[in-house]
Amino acid sequence: GAGVSQSPRYKVAKRGQDVALRCDPISGHVSLFWYQQALGQGPEFLTYFQNEAQLDKSGLPSDRFFAERPEGSVSTLKIQRTQQEDSAVYLCASSFGQLEGNEKLFFGSGTQLSVL
Amino acid sequence: KQEVTQIPAALSVPEGENLVLNCSFTDSAIYNLQWFRQDPGKGLTSLLLIQSSQREQTSGRLNASLDKSSGRSTLYIAASQPGDSATYLCAVGGGGNKLTFGTGTQLKVEL
Numbered sequence: 001g002a003g004v005s006q007s008p009r010y011k012v013a014k015r016g017q018d019v020a021l022r023c024d025p026i027s028g029h030v031s032l033f034w035y036q037q038a039l040g041q042g043p044e045f046l047t048y049f050q051n052e053a054q055l056d057k058s059g060l061p062s063d064r065f066f067a068e069r070p071e072g073s074v075s076t077l078k079i080q081r082t083q084q085e086d087s088a089v090y091l092c093a094s095s096f097g098q099l100e101g102n103e104k105l106f107f108g109s110g111t112q113l114s115v116l
Numbered sequence: 117k118q119e120v121t122q123i124p125a126a127l128s129v130p131e132g133e134n135l136v137l138n139c140s141f142t143d144s145a146i147y148n149l150q151w152f153r154q155d156p157g158k159g160l161t162s163l164l165l166i167q168s169s170q171r172e173q174t175s176g177r178l179n180a181s182l183d184k185s186s187g188r189s190t191l192y193i194a195a196s197q198p199g200d201s202a203t204y205l206c207a208v209g210g211g212g213n214k215l216t217f218g219t220g221t222q223l224k225v226e227l
Contacts, residue, residue, distance in 0.1 A: 004159070016118070031210045031213065035217075040219070040223075041161070041219055041220075042205055042207075042217030042218050042219045042220055043205075043216070043217050045214045045215070045216070048212075048213055048214055050213075055213070056212055056213065074167075076186065079142055091159060091160070093160075097175070098213050099147075099148070099209050099213050099214065099215065100147050100209065100213055102148050102165060102167050103148070104150070104161075105150070105162060105215065107152075107159035107160040107161070109158055110158075110159055110160050110161045111155070111189065
């Protein structure tokens, strides 16, 4: 596709509900990242995929957070039993290769999650 | 753990002024530094990428410098325009295939 696409754009959940956020990266991009951005803050790293392999999940805040990319393209971030502190914008980004290879990172517009 | 700080947190300038945004980081073992722009309700757009072996990068009215040894980068914007109003984020790459972001500088350019 032309850019990184995320859906839904906005999600309102009641506390305790499960949510699933979708990311469709740029076609052919090997690396896919999820970031969490709280209001007024910079994005915080959550997890990273290289193709279908989840190589780094050190930023996931708890075991309620789970991400997958089963066929190496579309990715889903799932949050179980949502809490109010999960309210944030969830950003997905992709790159053609490794960031260490000085590849630029392309971001989607994000999913704004509000937990009531 | 890498920490990235951006100063100032917010800046308001009249149109046409030249300005400098600052970024500092605590761990100099980085492979690159990137500057991004974020418009309200939007994702991030990459502006400039400076490799660790480089000192600066230029794109149009933007110039970014990197002093890795002192842990500092600056983004210079020449002849600012109202369309430059946005939040500018600095991010460093290091410690694996991921970026660590600062909290951003919110810029407003007034007519």
